[in-house]
Every structure is written in structure tokens, then in C-alpha cells.
Amino acid sequence: MLTIAVTGATGAQGGATARALLAAGHRVRALTRNPGSPAADALRGLGADVRHADFDDPASLDAALAGADSLFAVTTPFGTDIATETRQGKALVDAAAAARLGHVVFTSAAHADRGTGVPHYESKYAIEQHLRAAGVPWTVIAPVAFMDNYASGWTLDGLRDGTFAWPMPTGCPLTLIPAADIGAFAALVLQRRDEFLGRRIDIASDELTPGAIAEALGVATGRPVAHQEVPLAYVRSRSEDLAAMFAYFATVGLDVDVAGLRRDYPEVGWHTFADWAAAQDWPALFDGASA
Template identity: 60%
Template sequence: MSTPFGSDPETEVRRGVDLLEAARGVGHIVFTSAAHADRGTGVPHFESKYRIEQHLRGLGVPWTVLGPAVSMDDHTVERSLRGLREGRFVLPVPVDRLLTLIPARDIGAFAAHVLTRPQEFAGRRIDIASDELTCPEIAEALIRARGRPVVFGRLPISRVEAFSADLAAMFRYFTEVGLDVDVAALRRDFPEVGWQRFGTWAAERTWPVG
């Protein structure tokens, strides 16, 4: 798994390649990338992950690439919690755009599943998600989990652009194209993972009351 945040995409690629080179002797490598990173999205932190994927493919060891969709755990970081304390949930996404979502728990569970069946998954790239909801539906789930009002508001993309051009590119992609991960097929084909619905995930969290 790699990230450019806290550094930059070039540093992410360099570190990712270094890690792969260091892992040449292992039996099977599972790399966590991002959903649609192999589709020429133009999103900087998707493109950097795809460059690492390409290096992995030429490494000469068995590999599997997982492409997680939008992280449910992003709702627990401070910038999101700050809004929830004020009863707000904001994203620069239209109200009718479905977002495919996954918690870190399910990414880890699927990676473990892959590593117990390396021959079955060798050479495969699989986009993964646990649920699919619109932003108003996410807000409703947060209301049920917190027992407090939450109102969704669409954030202007210019606000995100001022903070991060990379994230702004990602949200433009979500708005204009979207992530088409087949949640139903994943649930059918890999029930062992125990895919969590967003409502279940949210109900298990401890949320701010202020």
C-alpha cells in the first residue's frame, strides 16, 4: 500500500518501487492500489499507483492488485468529524451520484483471502467495494448511527481545489465518470470477506456528540 499524501506522487512511486524491489523474494505480493487506477483517470494519486502496478507486473513474482473504492474510514478523520459535530456532511459530489465505499477492515479481509488462495488470484487486478450509496443516503446512515441530525451539502469543487488539486481531480472523476465497482458480484463470489454495509460500519463506530 502506498500514498502520496504527506509527500508527492513521484515520492510515492519511488517508495513503492523500492518496496517491491525489496520484496522480490517473497512468494506472492498483494498491492493495494485504487479503483479505476488502471483506466487513465488523470487523478494524480491514481496515476502514481498505476505506475507502481506496472512495475509490479514486471517484477517476476506472483502478484495481485486490489483497487479499493472510496474509504468509509475517511468519515472518522478530523476534518469530517468537525462537520459532523456541527450536523453537516459535505462532499463535492451531486446528490444523485452513487459512491462505492469500503472500510479498511474489508480491504484487509480481502487481501488475507487472496493470500490463502495465491494460485487462484495470481495475475489478477480486482476493484473492490462493500456498499454503494448516494451522499444523502450516507447522511441518513450517519443520522441512524449517531442519533443526531446530519444534513448533506454539496461542497463547491473550488473549495477542494484550494486545498488539493489532486483531490479535486478525484472528485471531478467521481462526478463525471464514477466508480463502477460491482458490489453485488463481490458479495456473491466472495462471501468469506463479510463485506460491511455502510450503515453497519457506521453503527459500530463511536461518533462525536458535540
């Protein structure tokens, strides 16, 4: 049984990883800035040791990591900015090195090591480089686009009107993964440390075009859904970062060996997009979107 600290434990990737590790019988320290949140309470109910930790408070990181065997590390620029994500990610790596942890698994982004020019990929790659130089045993897992984003925000708003609005051509392939599969793969890596040390692995669960995604969403929601290509200029007017990401998706693309991952790591239980879409409570989501 390992004692594993999980950052972002109340978020999508960290939460999925914490749940997978708890289900496998490990001790999980769920690190969060808000130990009193409903998400933290839910993890506590599953058996997690919820601890306060703030990337900008080194003492809190030191206390949270003391005595742990391993760390699952996730960072985000959303809600702050790229510079903050990079600074906080490096601080977390430094704290892990100071605690002499036996393994750090950092979740980055697929292709972040390929000079994409996408700002929130570049920040993650800067943290990857810091991790490699820190002298702590490491693995980097790098997921593709999140299926979970299709059940929230402006995508969900469009689906209520029968439109899958997405800034890519209808026939352009896109690799996807749900948070649950990221968590399952991260848990696998943490439990099989020696097999994954020093490796960087892009991960994806399925590959579909926006047209096929719209069709699958139509089947899952029980209403007709058509893809509508959103102009990149529209995205750029709201976020240069996201516009750069979608431009990369549509030109270079996130090529990941989905079949190879399914063959080599079947225990992850990889979900197809249709699997994921069928599991969502669309009536409740639509009611929430219209509220």
C-alpha cells in the same frame, strides 16, 4: 501457515490486513518505520513480529523480507508526494523480487488502471506496472473510497454541526469500503494465492449517494444530518489532487460489482455503510473533534 510481511502495518489497510492474517493463524511480520509506536505495540500484543523497515533504506527492506513467503504492499503520497510514493513503491517491489517472494499483493485504487488523471491514482498505477514487469508473482487489489474517512478530519467536524459536507451532488452514487473489508479481502487473496495470481480486482462493500450517506450517518449518530455539496473550487484551492478525484467520482464514477463480490467472496464478511456507521463510537469521536 504462511509468513507474510505487511507494510503500512500501523496504518489502516496494513493494520487491518495484519489483524486478519493473525486471526487466521499466520505468521505476520509487521513492517513499520516506528517499531515503538502504540500501534506497533498493539500488533505485537496480537502476536505480530514487528520489524523496522523504511522504503528509502534498501538494507532494511532486504532484512525485513528475507525468508518471508508473501508481501502485502501499500503506499501513500499523503505526508510526502506523488514522486516519493512512486519511488518508494518501486523500491519495495524490487526488494520483493530480490527476496524471491512467492506472492506480492499490492493495494492500489479502483480505476487507477483507467487513465483517471487523478495524481494519486496515476502514481499507484505506475507501481502496478512496475510490479507486473518485476517477475514476481502478483495480485493487485484496488479499493474504492474509504468509509473510515467519514469518522475523521473535516467530515467529522461537519457532522458535529449536523452537516455531511462532501464535494459531490446529493444523488450521485459513490462506492465505499471500510479498512476492515480491505484487510479481510487481502488476507483471503494471500491465503488463496493460486486463485488470484495475475489478477487485478477492484473492490467495494457498498454503494450509496451522498444523500443516503447523510441519512445513514444521522441514524448512527442519533442527530439530524444533511448533505451539503462542497464546491470543487473550494477543494481545488486546497488540493488539486483531491479535486481531480472528486471530479472523477461525480462524472465517471467508481463502478464496482458490489453484488458480485458479495456473492463470490462471502467469507470476507462485507460491511454495508450502515453496518460500519453503527459500529463507530460517535460520542467519543465528537468529543475528540471538539477538543
